[in-house]
Amino acid sequence: MEKIPVLRMGPLLLITIQVDMHDKLALQLQDDVTHRITEHGSTGVLIDISSLEIVDSFIGRMLANIAAMSRVLGADTVVVGMQPAVAITLVELGMSLPGVRTALSVEAGMELLLGTVAEDANGTDNERSEA
Amino acid sequence: MNVLKRETQPLKNSSDVVLARQKVRQWAIELHFSLVDQTKLVTAASELARNALDHGQGGAMSVEVVSNGSKNGLRLIFEDQGPGIPDIGLALKDGYTSGSGMGLGLGGSKRLVNEFDIQSEVGRGTTVTVIRWK
Numbered sequence: 001m002e003k004i005p006v007l008r009m010g011p012l013l014l015i016t017i018q019v020d021m022h023d024k025l026a027l028q029l030q031d032d033v034t035h036r037i038t039e040h041g042s043t044g045v046l047i048d049i050s051s052l053e054i055v056d057s058f059i060g061r062m063l064a065n066i067a068a069m070s071r072v073l074g075a076d077t078v079v080v081g082m083q084p085a086v087a088i089t090l091v092e093l094g095m096s097l098p099g100v101r102t103a104l105s106v107e108a109g110m111e112l113l114l115g116t117v118a119e120d121a122n123g124t125d126n127e128r129s130e131a
Numbered sequence: 132m133n134v135l136k137r138e139t140q141p142l143k144n145s146s147d148v149v150l151a152r153q154k155v156r157q158w159a160i161e162l163h164f165s166l167v168d169q170t171k172l173v174t175a176a177s178e179l180a181r182n183a184l185d186h187g188q189g190g191a192m193s194v195e196v197v198s199n200g201s202k203n204g205l206r207l208i209f210e211d212q213g214p215g216i217p218d219i220g221l222a223l224k225d226g227y228t229s230g231s232g233m234g235l236g237l238g239g240s241k242r243l244v245n246e247f248d249i250q251s252e253v254g255r256g257t258t259v260t261v262i263r264w265k
Contacts, residue, residue: 085169
């Protein structure tokens with residue numbers, strides 16, 4: 001069965017979603033991420049969706065679920081790389097991904113996560129740490 | 132309204148939802164929809180196909196290229212023989228859900244298209260028709 005790889009990079013988990021998501025794959029990913037967080041004590045989860053051509057309410061809910069589950073397990077989640085057309089559609093659909101932090105690129109997301117980890121989550125949500 | 136081209140995609144499992152999305156994308160590209168319009172159509176198709184599958188116990192999607200004389204558009208028809216929707220007004224409200232979703236499927240997809248029609252009969256099934264004009 002196909003599977004979305006979850007890569008470990010130091011304190012972070014990196015997930016690049018490149019396939020057209022169907023439901024089972026999404027549920028499996030939630031399962032994998034939560035297990036990997038507890039296994040490695042990861043403090044951040046970076047989800048790259050730059051290859052996704054659409055995000056519907058199902059995938060949006062999955063992203064929100066992963067963020068919520070990770071938070072409960074002590075890890076922050078940042079979703080990166082959303083295509084502009086996807087962002088426009090998502091907001092019109094009525095879903096602005098509340099509770100999910102976003103950044104434009106993998107680099108920016110990583111800075112956000114590592115910065116947050118270092119500064120102990122002191123409201124750095126929309127700022128990039130000075131590199 | 133003239134139908135210039137028509138194809139049907141069954142919706143029996145979640146892989147069919149992926150196929151339905153791909154078909155709508157392909158046809159939207161053929162009609163030269165902008166990337167944003169393509170994305171809106173494919174997203175609406177994804178929501179409605181999943182509705183037909185999850186709430187309507189499966190069904191089928193028809194994709195049609197239609198013309199009203201002055202312009203062409205893409206019409207999508209989602210049919211299921213599920214339990215039907217007792218209160219359509221309620222089902223169209225954002226936040227209303229009968230399942231585990233976010234309740235954005237129907238109301239949300241309505242905002243992504245130019246025309247939206249829903250017919251439902253309890254015990255018989257539901258048909259949702261949407262059009263996006265070029």
